[in-house]
Every structure is written in structure tokens, then in C-alpha cells.
Amino acid sequence: MKAVIGSTVVADAPTDQLVTIEGNWYFPPSSLTEGAFTKSPTAYHCPWKGDAQYFDVGTGDDVAKDGGWSYPEPIPSSFDRVGQDYSGYVAFDKSQVTLSE
Template identity: 60%
Template sequence: MKAVLGDTVIAEAPEDELIKIEGNWYFPPASVKSEFLEKSPTPYTCPWKGECQYFSVKDGDQLLQDRAWSYPTPYPSAFDRVGKDFSDYVAFWKEVQVTE
């Protein structure tokens, strides 16, 4: 699976290494090209996953606000709900397309 913005692959990993949560594919941290992400100050806490870290995605000279996110330290109960540890896995939104 790949997370692609335009012609740029931002993350890539075999599907069996990804985790699908609430319809979103989460990529393992090592599969994400961090040079395309910039931490965002946008605050959010999911009631069952915990505190979220948003990232803006670099698209050339443009910065697409809050188009990626992860949960650095999810609530322990979330691991039971998801079935595995998804700490620091990254999901993408809007212009970033996840494809096979």
C-alpha cells in the first residue's frame, strides 16, 4: 500500500503491516518519509484512542495543514479495541491518496 500526494510517495508498506481503524489506513512509523511531514500544533484528543499528533504534509512549497495524524501514546484500552499496538502509526486525509 502507498500514501501518495501527486507523484510523491509519502509512505509505503505491505498491506499486512498497516492497521485499518475507522476506515483509515495507518502506516507503520518506519514506512513514512518524515521529511514530508511537519508537526502541527492542532490539538485533538480522541475519546477512545487518546491524544492525537497532527502533521501538515509538504507538497513542494505548499504545506497542507493537518493532512496526517498519529497517536504517539494511545490509551491502553485502545489496543484491545484495535487488536494491536498502533503507537506512532500514521494515517492520511484528503489530498493524500492511499492505494494498493
């Protein structure tokens, strides 16, 4: 599956390497395009996953503000609910980022 902003592929991984949580596809850190992610100051706390890190995603003129998010240090009990460790995996705002197989 690919995550694309404008003409830039910001993540690319086989579907079997992705994690789905609450209807969002989370891409493993190894699938992310280097240089396409800038940490955002936007704060969010999920009661069962923990503190999120938001990212402005893309390059050049094609940047989605807060277009991606990750849980760098999820609450460990969430691994049981999700079925695996998803630390550092990144999901995307589907209104700004196109996901395709």
C-alpha cells in the same frame, strides 16, 4: 499500499503491516518518508484513543495541511479494541492524500 501527495510518496508499506481503525489505514512509522512530516499545532482528543498529533504532510509545493495524524501515546485500553499497539502509526486525510495499492 502507498500514500501520495502530488508526485511525492509519503508512506509505503505492505497492506499486512497497516492497521485499520474506523475506516482509516494507519501506516507504521518505518514506512514514512523522512522529511515529509512537520508537526502541526492542531489539537484533537479521541475519547478512546487519546491525544492525536497532526502533521502537515508533503514536500515543496505539495503539502497537505493537517494531512496526517498519529496517536504517539494511545490510551492502552484501545489496543484491545484495535487488536495491536498502533503507537506512532500515521493515518491520512483521504481528501488530500491519495491511497493506492
